[in-house]
Amino acid sequence: MTQQPSIRDLGIVGDRRTAALVTRAGSVVWYCPGRFDAPSLLAGLLDPGRGGEWRVEGEVTPLRRAYLGDSGVLETRVATPAGEVTLVDFMPYGPQVPRGVCRLVRGPAGATLVLTPAPDYARRPPRLTRGGDAVRIDGDCWLSASHPLDVEGGAVRLSIPAGESGWALLGDRPAGTANPEAWLDTTLTAWRGVAAETSYSGPYEEAVRGSLRALRLLTFEETGSVISAATTSLPEVIGAGRNYDYRYVWFRDSGMIVRALSLLSPGQKGTLGRGFLDFVCRSASGRDLERPLPPLATVCGKDAPDVEELPLAGYRESRPVRIGNTAVSQVQLDVYGNILLASAGLYGWAELEEHWSVLGPVAEYLCGHWQDPDNGIWEEEERLPYLSSKVLGAVGLERLAGLHPDPATGERWRAVAGDIRAWVAAHGLTSEGAFAAVAGEETVDVVAALYPAWGYCAPDAPEMRATLRVLEREWCREGLYWRALREKDTGEGAFLAGTLWVALYWTALDPGRARQMLETVLEYANDLGLIAEEADPASGALLGNFPQTFVHAALLGVIAELT
CATH class of the missing domain: 1.50.10.10 (Glycosyltransferase)
Incomplete structure (x- = not known):
């Protein structure tokens, strides 16, 4: 992130325990795992140089965004040099779903998501270790994904090839047998109940x-x-x-x-x-x-x-x-x-x-x-x-x-x-x-x-x-x-x-x-x-x-x- 977004550019997703803030360009710039007032894992909103974020790599042009119905599920469309990409960002909410931030990547262009975590309000560097198909972050969070994850220094990269869709979950445990579309359906159903x-x-x-x-x-x-x-x-x-x-x-x-x-x-x-x-x-x-x-x-x-x-x-x-x-x-x-x-x-x-x-x-x-x-x-x-x-x-x-x-x-x-x-x-x-x-x-x-x-x-x-x-x-x-x-x-x-x-x-x-x-x-x-x-x-x-x-x-x- 070269500069901090305007406050007007922020959106929010959550699970009624905590929340994450997402920019119009599809970057997650604020996230406190577990509880609203817990120490942040991503705080790029307050320090773009070292605070941590989860972004789409490369030049990104915001197109449009909207919530799905009355839910807390946010759909963001952006343009990249390779074409248009749709991000569906949500925190799984409802029975028998994992906790964390889930990102679905849709569209023919493909995309690379780059996570640079900064634990405890960026007061310490992240410890990134592999555990099966997931990457463990500081012993407290796990990044699981649909495609192989690359660890490079303090960053984790997920590359989704052109013509394919993908997903990633930044959660409190490895995703295991994952069905993110089912998580999304459960989440939308739960939000409909709350909205009613x-x-x-x-x-x-x-x-x-x-x-x-x-x-x-x-x-x-x-x-x-x-x-x-x-x-x-x-x-x-x-x-x-x-x-x-x-x-x-x-x-x-x-x-x-x-x-x-x-x-x-x-x-x-x-x-x-x-x-x-x-x-x-x-x-x-x-x-x-x-x-x-x-x-x-x-x-x-x-x-x-x-x-x-x-x-x-x-x-x-x-x-x-x-x-x-x-x-x-x-x-x-x-x-x-x-x-x-x-x-x-x-x-x-x-x-x-x-x-x-x-x-x-x-x-x-x-x-x-x-x-x-x-x-x-x-x-x-x-x-x-x-x-x-x-x-x-x-x-x-x-x-x-x-x-x-x-x-x-x-x-x-x-x-x-x-x-x-x-x-x-x-x-x-x-x-x-x-x-x-x-x-x-x-x-x-x-x-x-x-x-x-x-x-x-x-x-x-x-x-x-x-x-x-x-x-x-x-x-x-x-x-x-x-x-x-x-x-x-x-x-x-x-x-x-x-x-x-x-x-x-x-x-x-x-x-x-x-x-x-x-x-x-x-x-x-x-x-x-x-x-x-x-x-x-x-x-x-x-x-x-x-x-x-x-x-x-x-x-x-x-x-x-x-x-």
């Missing part, structure tokens, strides 16, 4: 299909958790150090995701809610619930690891490359309110009964600590009285209070929510009457556009009208909105989820305006319907980790309200 759980027919159907696929691909099936993105350290600002590991589960994001999906597919409301609450309870199990929950967890509900910097060049030399996430040690009170709000919105009391052992302490923690400063939704370094944390605490307590079996407890929670509302009214408005990002300050943040959706106030409330005026004046350019970060002049791109939150606000007052904003964001989806965290309207480039479930959930929420 949340169906949609109506306006913006292709956008919905793309977003649903992204959320399904980034779901860890074993626990039902949804990670924020498949990648780490794709920069929010090229070369500025705003590079983070998003391969974890944020409780706040998960609550927003299940609410958006339940609006789009009401019949799945109970199933979605139970999966969310089960994960929250699993993550809280064994913790001291008189102390704050971390805002994020691994896909198995454990604490995310401490941050470690890797000796990789970085995406377009954007360093440092990080694994782990410092937010695990932060206090984000909005997480508590979001858990309560999502739970109350998805279930009645009887259905919540088994989760009261966690929901009750979460509510009590909010009652005792809502006045505390926290790090806020944007995970700022300085703890301050962020207004969105207070607002979510109030609405979460109010919604759950109505479901509590003990009237006295419910009344006490409502009283605390009333205290929060009084505090917000006294301290949380700017001189223009808008909701402040931080109590006592004049800055307004785009997260306030969600206050009506959370049920805090009406969309036409004077405070909301003032808030939207300030947002449009100070934080909107070319139809897109930015976040109000404490770190000034970061140079980051437009925040696409925030733009969709503003669109969600307008669905109640001006649906035409909401549609226009939605369609502005959709211009930044790639040809596969995938969206990153941010966008640069000047260049059209996508920025940040990819694909970003936060954005896809926000998109679904807007469409659900418009239909």
